[in-house]
Amino acid sequence: MTTTTTTGTPQAQPAGRTDVLRASGVTMRFGGLTAVRNVDLDVDSGEIVGLIGPNGAGKTTFFNCLTGLYIPTEGQVAYKGKVLPHRSHLVTKAGIARTFQNIRLFANMTVLENVLVGRHTRTKEGLLSALLRGPGFRKAERGSEERAMELLEFTGLAGKREHLARNLPYGEQRKLEIARALASEPGLLLLDEPTAGMTAGETSATRDLVLAVREQGTAVLVIEHDMRFIFNLCDRVAVLVQGEKLVEGSPEAVQADERVVAAYLGTPFEGEPGEAEAAEVREAETREAAAHDGGQTGTGENPKGEQH
Numbered sequence: 001m002t003t004t005t006t007t008g009t010p011q012a013q014p015a016g017r018t019d020v021l022r023a024s025g026v027t028m029r030f031g032g033l034t035a036v037r038n039v040d041l042d043v044d045s046g047e048i049v050g051l052i053g054p055n056g057a058g059k060t061t062f063f064n065c066l067t068g069l070y071i072p073t074e075g076q077v078a079y080k081g082k083v084l085p086h087r088s089h090l091v092t093k094a095g096i097a098r099t100f101q102n103i104r105l106f107a108n109m110t111v112l113e114n115v116l117v118g119r120h121t122r123t124k125e126g127l128l129s130a131l132l133r134g135p136g137f138r139k140a141e142r143g144s145e146e147r148a149m150e151l152l153e154f155t156g157l158a159g160k161r162e163h164l165a166r167n168l169p170y171g172e173q174r175k176l177e178i179a180r181a182l183a184s185e186p187g188l189l190l191l192d193e194p195t196a197g198m199t200a201g202e203t204s205a206t207r208d209l210v211l212a213v214r215e216q217g218t219a220v221l222v223i224e225h226d227m228r229f230i231f232n233l234c235d236r237v238a239v240l241v242q243g244e245k246l247v248e249g250s251p252e253a254v255q256a257d258e259r260v261v262a263a264y265l266g267t268p269f270e271g272e273p274g275e276a277e278a279a280e281v282r283e284a285e286t287r288e289a290a291a292h293d294g295g296q297t298g299t300g301e302n303p304k305g306e307q308h
């Protein structure tokens, strides 16, 4: 089944690329609030697509619509040509995995167990069996353990396989979420702020990890506030503002787009932040100094006792 998009980049799909995600006309209303309005977004195989926008723009809500957590008020989401059901476990089973803005791990399970639980959609054993660690789960576990260890190697967590998830530093918890998401062998990985709270080194390692995920054949849609991360990583970037897709295009085109600069970026890469405010203060000081010189009453104090 095909859907059409009315906005975005009408460029032809490069040879060999296929549709992974097609979201069309997705709208999500909460009572009187329209958090997402008529958003179209496609992701092709082999792509890393960024989704950016100010706080409250509707990015996470859009992810929740894609993954069956919310039933969109309007619109539909198709994965590899099939419209997805509004049930999150069926969406995972179909091939879309995600991480969460607020980390969701089984805190009292080990690193390895968390990844094994992530594999339950690819084994006959259900989540309950995985959590209860029944005989069926243990059998499936043996079969899955090798793949889980591969994923821990891949994410750099193999040495911590027996650590409890809650004892991992924050950056490693985010990595573990990615490993767990990959355990369901997704064709599309959705990352909601994967580098939030990370050091520069961890962010750079996460970039390498996302590139490696793509190399292994999984397309990626990533929400981030770290513009450097997004513009260095993504093939294409879409900008949500107040629930609507404002712009979509290459990182270069999006960075240069005046609407994006005005709505979101401000003047991040050049110019002096706060220059307008500084000019106002200078002007006020000049006025005050002039008034003081003219014998009028002014504060005229120098609370820090600084020498002029």
Ligand SMILES: Nc1ncnc2c1ncn2[C@@H]1O[C@H](COP(=O)(O)OP(=O)(O)OP(=O)(O)O)[C@@H](O)[C@H]1O
Pocket (backbone or CB within 6 Å): 030, 033, 035, 053, 054, 055, 056, 057, 058, 059, 060, 061, 062, 101
């Ligand atoms: N379950 C809900 N019920 C009511 N309103 C909601 C719900 N979820 C989100 N919203 C509202 O929808 C809007 C979009 O929120 P959302 O969390 O999607 O933004 P976001 O772009 O992910 O922001 P951030 O960058 O801060 O994570 C906000 O106004 C939020 O308060």
Ligand SMILES: [Mg+2]
Pocket (backbone or CB within 6 Å): 059, 060, 061, 101
């Ligand atoms: Mg969010």
